[in-house]
Amino acid sequence: MYAVEVSDQVMIAHSFRGEVFGPAQDVHGATLVIRVAFFAEKLDMHGIVVDIAAAHEVLREILRPLNYRNLDELAEFKDVNTTTEFLAKHVFDGLAYVARGGRLGRDGRELHALRVTIAESPLARASYEAALW
Amino acid sequence: MYAVEVSDQVMIAHSFRGEVFGPAQDVHGATLVIRVAFFAEKLDMHGIVVDIAAAHEVLREILRPLNYRNLDELAEFKDVNTTTEFLAKHVFDGLAYVARGGRLGRDGRELHALRVTIAESPLARASYEAALW
Amino acid sequence: MYAVEVSDQVMIAHSFRGEVFGPAQDVHGATLVIRVAFFAEKLDMHGIVVDIAAAHEVLREILRPLNYRNLDELAEFKDVNTTTEFLAKHVFDGLAYVARGGRLGRDGRELHALRVTIAESPLARASYEAALW
Amino acid sequence: MYAVEVSDQVMIAHSFRGEVFGPAQDVHGATLVIRVAFFAEKLDMHGIVVDIAAAHEVLREILRPLNYRNLDELAEFKDVNTTTEFLAKHVFDGLAYVARGGRLGRDGRELHALRVTIAESPLARASYEAALW
Amino acid sequence: MYAVEVSDQVMIAHSFRGEVFGPAQDVHGATLVIRVAFFAEKLDMHGIVVDIAAAHEVLREILRPLNYRNLDELAEFKDVNTTTEFLAKHVFDGLAYVARGGRLGRDGRELHALRVTIAESPLARASYEAALW
Amino acid sequence: MYAVEVSDQVMIAHSFRGEVFGPAQDVHGATLVIRVAFFAEKLDMHGIVVDIAAAHEVLREILRPLNYRNLDELAEFKDVNTTTEFLAKHVFDGLAYVARGGRLGRDGRELHALRVTIAESPLARASYEAALW
Numbered sequence: 034m035y036a037v038e039v040s041d042q043v044m045i046a047h048s049f050r051g052e053v054f055g056p057a058q059d060v061h062g063a064t065l066v067i068r069v070a071f072f073a074e075k076l077d078m079h080g081i082v083v084d085i086a087a088a089h090e091v092l093r094e095i096l097r098p099l100n101y102r103n104l105d106e107l108a109e110f111k112d113v114n115t116t117t118e119f120l121a122k123h124v125f126d127g128l129a130y131v132a133r134g135g136r137l138g139r140d141g142r143e144l145h146a147l148r149v150t151i152a153e154s155p156l157a158r159a160s161y162e163a164a165l166w
Numbered sequence: 167m168y169a170v171e172v173s174d175q176v177m178i179a180h181s182f183r184g185e186v187f188g189p190a191q192d193v194h195g196a197t198l199v200i201r202v203a204f205f206a207e208k209l210d211m212h213g214i215v216v217d218i219a220a221a222h223e224v225l226r227e228i229l230r231p232l233n234y235r236n237l238d239e240l241a242e243f244k245d246v247n248t249t250t251e252f253l254a255k256h257v258f259d260g261l262a263y264v265a266r267g268g269r270l271g272r273d274g275r276e277l278h279a280l281r282v283t284i285a286e287s288p289l290a291r292a293s294y295e296a297a298l299w
Numbered sequence: 300m301y302a303v304e305v306s307d308q309v310m311i312a313h314s315f316r317g318e319v320f321g322p323a324q325d326v327h328g329a330t331l332v333i334r335v336a337f338f339a340e341k342l343d344m345h346g347i348v349v350d351i352a353a354a355h356e357v358l359r360e361i362l363r364p365l366n367y368r369n370l371d372e373l374a375e376f377k378d379v380n381t382t383t384e385f386l387a388k389h390v391f392d393g394l395a396y397v398a399r400g401g402r403l404g405r406d407g408r409e410l411h412a413l414r415v416t417i418a419e420s421p422l423a424r425a426s427y428e429a430a431l432w
Numbered sequence: 433m434y435a436v437e438v439s440d441q442v443m444i445a446h447s448f449r450g451e452v453f454g455p456a457q458d459v460h461g462a463t464l465v466i467r468v469a470f471f472a473e474k475l476d477m478h479g480i481v482v483d484i485a486a487a488h489e490v491l492r493e494i495l496r497p498l499n500y501r502n503l504d505e506l507a508e509f510k511d512v513n514t515t516t517e518f519l520a521k522h523v524f525d526g527l528a529y530v531a532r533g534g535r536l537g538r539d540g541r542e543l544h545a546l547r548v549t550i551a552e553s554p555l556a557r558a559s560y561e562a563a564l565w
Numbered sequence: 566m567y568a569v570e571v572s573d574q575v576m577i578a579h580s581f582r583g584e585v586f587g588p589a590q591d592v593h594g595a596t597l598v599i600r601v602a603f604f605a606e607k608l609d610m611h612g613i614v615v616d617i618a619a620a621h622e623v624l625r626e627i628l629r630p631l632n633y634r635n636l637d638e639l640a641e642f643k644d645v646n647t648t649t650e651f652l653a654k655h656v657f658d659g660l661a662y663v664a665r666g667g668r669l670g671r672d673g674r675e676l677h678a679l680r681v682t683i684a685e686s687p688l689a690r691a692s693y694e695a696a697l698w
Numbered sequence: 699m700y701a702v703e704v705s706d707q708v709m710i711a712h713s714f715r716g717e718v719f720g721p722a723q724d725v726h727g728a729t730l731v732i733r734v735a736f737f738a739e740k741l742d743m744h745g746i747v748v749d750i751a752a753a754h755e756v757l758r759e760i761l762r763p764l765n766y767r768n769l770d771e772l773a774e775f776k777d778v779n780t781t782t783e784f785l786a787k788h789v790f791d792g793l794a795y796v797a798r799g800g801r802l803g804r805d806g807r808e809l810h811a812l813r814v815t816i817a818e819s820p821l822a823r824a825s826y827e828a829a830l831w
Binding site for chain 5: 315316317319320321379380381382383384385387388421422423424425426427428429
Binding site for chain 4: 574576577578579588589591592593594595596598632633634635638685686687688
């Protein structure tokens, strides 16, 4: 199985509800370093998994509404805790939609799976990985 | 599949038996950077895989008897080579026991697997990964 | 000249005033990785620049009021932009006060200078460095 | 499942054919940081997955013909794009041959799989992973 | 003294003349990760050393003619070895010209010095630092 | 001022005397990642600060007697605490001797200073820097 990973980052604020979060129940923030892996059984005719430039652009598109924002104020995240694991799935869903639609430079059927990893600090990170089909 | 990873470190001394280890048969040491990944199919009601603070604390508890020690002198490691791979399994076993017992902030049955990765230097690392059930 | 560096991190929210900040005028956040270097011409009788455990503790004390907070709401930061450079100086001031007072395990006169470096992401960081006397 | 990872690097030049590569159609270059993971279900009698020193040596042997070269000029890469994904598979093939032959300090049958990861920059990397048998 | 650092990267090919370079006399390449530090005694009225977005843009402008190129073919580098140290000075010169001209969001006189650091691999890097006035 | 940095690593055991060291009074160990910076005002005729291959070799020579050893057992370290700061000075002294002797590919007089940085973990490091003349 081949994989290609690209990376980008956003700076967000948010707060969590639930005593389990302790001091993170207050509004705080994070630099999120997002890494996306695209998996495929075979390389395409150019010798690549996906068009990296296209993948970068799509990732940036998905991250743009989050960057420099307080996620507590975004309608789409109303009533959810925007934990790092939750955001990994959020980015996965956006990318999966684009990948299945074949917008990454090859037939979406040829992409096997995606994994989104988000580091919230050098010491802690979360990920979501799933097959595309 | 979701995953959350937390990290900690210890500074240990040890020596190895067997010609395959070359100069590492002498007493030497290592800074071990340990990263533990917890895997779950679903997030809990708070939007998390496990309570990260609890996970950190449990990891620290398991590492405490190793930190600043010469592992050759610990009774539990008598007659074994405390290689990085071996120690990854050792940390896995401790965490698995706690995770199965539900001490990480959710029913242990909901945790799918664990992976323990130990970097002994920027250039070399080992890991152990297994399902919990 | 000798130096010893220790590191810690905080997760904060804040916003900036001034068009130069573009989208960062909205409430957003950052994981700040703080690294503090203590400089001395000579090692003490134990062969160290400062007591690292004491240095870590003092750094943590200075960072605690910032961690998991929206800096816009802290009285001490009223009417200032809490940029990474500004925060580097803020941490410097706290550490310099403690270091001059001799609370880092040796006579403060023997410490020459401090440097505080704050990475706000893998791609951007700021620092403040000055002599202590 | 256990894994052990070792790392090495090469500095290469190359160019790509195909409009999808944009400016990378010109001769350019990369520092490639290669990380190889060896997977096994059980440790051997010494408590290791493979002899790390032997693994390093074999990796270096496989990389030597690439280091400080323009890959466009190597006969074995004639008419292919030496993308990072392609090179991950190339290194995999060389290591798999050696591993199956039992030259890594244990019976090759006991090694389950290999994964080769190549970072071409801090922001982009590719990998190839497959079972050995 | 305050400093702010921003980072970017390029992928280049080149070759060196001189036996001291050994195998690097052949055409090879490198991923160069460039980090630029801007030094100032005081923050400006916004609490910053320079406008980071402007600094990033200027850095990108200076690097663009190098990215995805074989430096041996660029007229401006005719008859020189484009070593990492040489390139650090090259980037310094471009940035110093812009900084002195006041194009980084504050009067150039208020900037004290620049340092350009270029990592050619995780194991080797070069830098050039000098006062601006 | 130009600088070139090269890096290497060793795995050592040792123990410290003095209550200030707390649990580190027991025999423990560390992976030490050593980075050496060579400073010069001018590049030589090849466009370099020093011959990097020669610098690497000299660094390796100096580190060899420490690697895979318990430093408590080395005669030259009898009655001293081999702290990270102390070891930085030890490596500096060895390199300075070689550099002043002109064994790094250029007249030693042309080298201005050396800085040795030793990271004992991702969170803590020490350095020693001094002029050569």
